[in-house]
Amino acid sequence: MKLPSLATALALLLTVGAGSALAQGAVAPATAASAAPAAGSPVKRDLARRWVALQQDSLDAAARSIVEAPARQLLGAADPVLRSKVPADKRDAVAKQLQDEARKYADELTPVVRKRAQELAQSQMLAAVEEKYTEDELRQIVGFYESPVFKKLQQTQPPIEQALGQKLLAGIQPTVETKAKALQATMAKILGVSPAPVGGGASAPAGSGLKPSAPKKLGAPSADKP
Secondary structure, three states: OOOOHHHHHHHHHHHHHHHHHHHHOOOOHHHHHHOOOOOOOHHHHHHHHHHHHHOHHHHHHHHHHHHHHHHHHHHHHHHHHHHHHOOHHHHHHHHHHHHHHHHHHHHHHHHHHHHHHHHHHHHHHHHHHHHHOOHHHHHHHHHHHOOHHHHHHHHHHHHHHHHHHHHHHHHHHHHHHHHHHHHHHHHHHHHOOEEOOOOOOOOOOOOOEEOOOOOOOOOOOOOOOO
16 A cells, blocks of 8 residues: 555655654654644544544554665665675675664664654644644545545555556566666766676676666575575
């Protein structure tokens, strides 16, 4: 399920403003108080809070994504170094150590970012919801989010999208690979290096070619063998 627009907006707020907030460890009480939503009807306030509460799973996913993105990039950047600098008999152990450190980083930082997301949801999202929507609109929105049809949508949409993605990939992958190889060759020519074969060739010396490095998931170490 894609992030609702409000959760997406909060994710952007996190990327822009999380640095100073994380350094301080929490939102200053005066700042939180000044951002508190204006008083509205009790019914409207309750509906707005219910809507914000219904976004929690999406907000948690956004927080996790923000935290994991740098770790995935670092793991991807480490992969060529792992292959070229680490002896083959030690490669699996070092890869596991890198994965363990990435998971440790994510496990430590995710609760901090999730907490910041919850604070922003109360100080920013709640205020925006109350300002932008009428009580009747909030009643309709919350009713939909809490309805059986929305729960069914949450269960059935991901596999439908996954099946579509698999079909798209199967049909377009050869074209994408051809164009990507052409781009790789062009970029290598601009840089004055030889393009390394996609998939990794043991004959190319380290640092002599241009090879894209895909981001890694925070899961099991790479199973690729030398």
